[in-house]
Amino acid sequence: MISTKFHARQLVAIRGTSVLLTLLLLLYQEVLCFTNKNFLKKYHNSFQASSTTASVVTEKEKLPLDEERYEQSSSSDIAKFVAQSLSKLASGSDIRGTFLEQKQPYTCIDTASDALLSSSTASPLLTPFAAYCFGKAFAHKLLLELTEETDFTTTNTVDCIVCVGRDPRTHGTIVSECVCRGINSVPGVVAKDTGLASTPSMFVFCRENLCHGGIMITASHLPCDKNGLKFFTKARGGYTKSDVQDLIEIANLDVMKKTQQYHGKEGKSSPTEKVNFMPLYAKTLRDAIIREVHNTSSTATATIDQLLQQPKPLSGIRIVLNAGGGSGAFFDGVLRGLGADTSSSIGVVPNSEFPLGVPNPENPDMVSRTIDACAESNADLGIMLDTDADRSGFVLPRSITVTVNDDSKAAKKACSGYEVLNRNRLIALLGVAFAQKSPGCTIVTDSGTSEGLAHFLTQNLRLRHCRYLKGYANVIGKAKRLCAGTLRHSGLGTTGTINAEMAIETSGHCAMKENDFVDDGTYTAVKLIGMLAKHQEQQHQPGSSSNSIASFSYTSLLELIVDLNEMETECELRMKIKNESLETTNTVSEHMINIIKTLLIAKHKKEKQSLGWKLDEDNLEGIRIRTTNIHGGFFMLRKSLHDPVISLQVEGASPDSVVGTVIHPLLGLFRDDAFICDNVDFSALESFC
Secondary structure (H helix, E strand, C coil): CCCCCCCHHHHHHHHCCCHHHHHHHHHCCCCCCCCCHHHHHHHHHHHHHCHHHHHHHHHHCCCCCCHHHHHCCCHHHHHHHHHHHHHCCEECCEEEEEECCCCCCCCHHHHHHHHHHCCCCCCCEECHHHHHHHHHHHHHHHHHHHHHHCCCCCCCCCCEEEEEEECCCCCHHHHHHHHHHHHHCCCCEEEEEEEECCHHHHHHHHHCCCCCEEEEECCCCCCCCEEEEEEEECCCEECCHHHHHHHHHHHHHHHHCCCCCCCCCCCCCCCCEECCCHHHHHHHHHHHHHHHHHCCCCCCHHHHHHHHCCCCCCCCCEEEEECCCCHHHHHHHHHHHCCCECCCCECCCCCCCCCCCCCCCCCHHHHHHHHHHHHHHCCCEEEEECCCCCEEEEEECCEEEEEEECCCCCEEEEEECCEEECHHHHHHHHHHHHHHHCCCCEEEECCCCCHHHHHHHHHHCCCEEEECCCCHHHHHHHHHHHHHCCCCEHHHCECCCCCEEEEECCCCEEEEHHHCCCECHHHHHHHHHHHHHHHHHHCCCCCCCCCCEEEEEECCHHHHHCCCCCCCEEEEEEEEECCCCHHHHHHHHHHHHHHHHHHHCCCCHHHHHHHCEEECCCCCCCEEEEECCCCCEEEEEEECCCCCEEEEEEEECCHHHHHHHHHHHHHHHHHCCHHHHHHECCHHHHHHC
16 A cells, blocks of 8 residues: 655756645545555566666666756655556556647656646546556566566577557647557567557457567547557457556556656667567458358368459459548558459548547447448448457448349449447347358347347247456356356356357447457458348349349348347436546446336335336446336446446337336436435436426
């Protein structure tokens, strides 16, 4: 347990802090909790065991100009505060924060005072110094894992390599440089700058033995002032929440040892090597599309080369790619190379300004623009990617009519009734693909999927449905453990290994076993493109006709999920916590859930029956209630994963039924509780009524 209290005299000496700030800082008391002690002990022991190396690193990182200033400022207190600020950047399995630019030299002192003087107090700050710390921590952790789990040793002639990629955000370059310097400061580890890249590509680089680990610098769909880091290794895939906690502990330990007084000159003397590995990743997607279209599982180069000699597999197919100016823009070249007409695509040139907004497949504006572009071009498919291309959404036509002129053999296609394919619909359609490929397999989803989807997967497709937790890392981890046989899921009624073919969130994060459970929006698109090409190929072709013109209709892919029961009203209402505290969010969430549970188990059965609420016993987060008087309706109350928000997800037959069955009863419960009223903003619920 570490106190983060500062002394007023020391802070004034550091950077002329005002009296008001000094008083506020004296009140600033927070606790930095260290978890996963076993790993930290290993790291600490390895740090101590290599004392010669450690002393060299420390000597290399000294700041001649700032060392005296650092020593005069109660460095332990400064370091404690910086360590606490690093801890706040944890966001599940990622690092995320508001980017704060610093002037060199980057030091613990500047990081602490910049954070305190900044007006951006609502969000943790990702500074160049913090980026350096996490780059170095990842290098230490990766090197330790390699020496323990493989034959890799630091005496190898080949260094441990870490690829560092980024999305188009303007400050991504600064963050990347600092991450690379942190990596390069660890003996035996070398950073390679891949420049613009997508998040899934970083794992593929590891899988293809181009590197031992990867770091992607991105804040995904978050606003332009945000940035973050995602971590990958070949053995682990994407990092988990506990892995990120390890990184924070290592970074904090180094800060406390004063080994990270970074001023922009540490690391190896030579500049970080710049590489372009994206063409290799693009080739893996190209080959995957070819396999999907030709219905082959062969990965042999000879087979792919032979198939490439045939007519281009996407010839005659119009696709609108909306990459939004993000990292997924490269996918346009993959599609064009296979013969697709992508001439009406949007945002296929990376743009740090994101003029149409930060790419987000769930954003109504992005969906609307994609539908319009599809309608104008008679597209067969619309693809929407988020900023770092690990999440996707789609647009499909409801009606497709083809007119063929027998004389000229020219075909004219007319599509209409474009609709969005995302959330439960996307999961259902992908379920159709896996029901054909792997009958009876398991689909792992997050907790927010609908009652109708569960019925469609289990009853219509005869698949198994494992509804788990929110968070893409959670569903992916669950699927991996099911496949490995390391856990039992009672709802699946079996033990041992379970064939979990897909892990998917309603947000569009999707990972498939056939692709090593890489969270990849572009690979999800590969699957849909394959389904589309095969579906059109299988359609009835017109025979000979006495007329010079023949007309026939294609069946839309949407017809494959026509039996999916969908509610007219689907919405998420987000109630903000007034003091913006995550701690308050946790307390309020638990209190709300307890109030609802108390009502449900009340002795007065009439009160319970009049609400028409039934507790979902299988739910694993927050509280989920089935509305018995609305077939297929439900609501789920839970705390947000990252924000000071209580989320209420509701599905019902109509807005009026949702208001009468869910919103009004909940508002009545919550308004009667003083603690909830003092801490929660009900405007999201009130505006829906």
